[in-house]
Amino acid sequence: VVETTFNYSLHLDKSYYEVLKKAAASGVGIIAMKTQCNQPWYKQRLPGNIQKYYEGEINHQALLKWVVRHDFICTAIPGVTTFKQIEDDVNVARNLDYTPAEKSFIQDKNVKLAMNSVCQICEKCVASCPSNVDIPNLIRAHMYTDSYSNYTEARQTLANIDGKRGLDRCVSCDSCVATCRRNVDIKGRIAELKYITNLA
Secondary structure: OEEEEOOHHHOOOHHHHHHHHHHHHOOOOEEEEOOOOOOHHHHHHOOHHHHHHHOOHHHHHHHHHHHHOOOOOOEEOOOOOOHHHHHHHHHHHHOOOOOHHHHHHHHOHHHHHHHHHOOOOOOOOHHHOOOOOOHHHHHHHHHHHHOOOOHHHHHHHHHOOOHHHOOHHHHOOOOOOOOOOOOOOHHHHHHHHHHHHHHO
């Protein structure tokens, strides 16, 4: 059994699809995690009339349905922070067919573009940082705080980063030049992480 990230932000990654398909065909059970991609900062790249797709059930259920409709996925373990999200997940398990609104969401080109702002931990951003900061793990820590309010996991992630490459290197930096090939707002998220960790 393998537990791995699989969500709509990977809809263009055909090589990843093939790896998962081959693993499943070889008898490996594929468990999908990080399934919904429901972080509020995706809205930053969307026009106002499209942001409505990121509110309520359509986002949550459509994205989960997209994941589990792939036949190489055995099951999914979506993270939840409210009882309402549990109820939505259970409803998805009962019926994998898209509603018209969910289908519209999945097919919307602006939503697809917004999904490109998801960090894939490719580490190519690290070379653009003069201090060689471990940007992918800082982005992970930001995700734990901003999306899940899981400060324990965020602290553990930060603590596991090499001291010379952690958030401390960013504290005195006010001119972040790190760049992401998928347009992740590295500077903004690290700024938020610095602020959040001072409060937590």
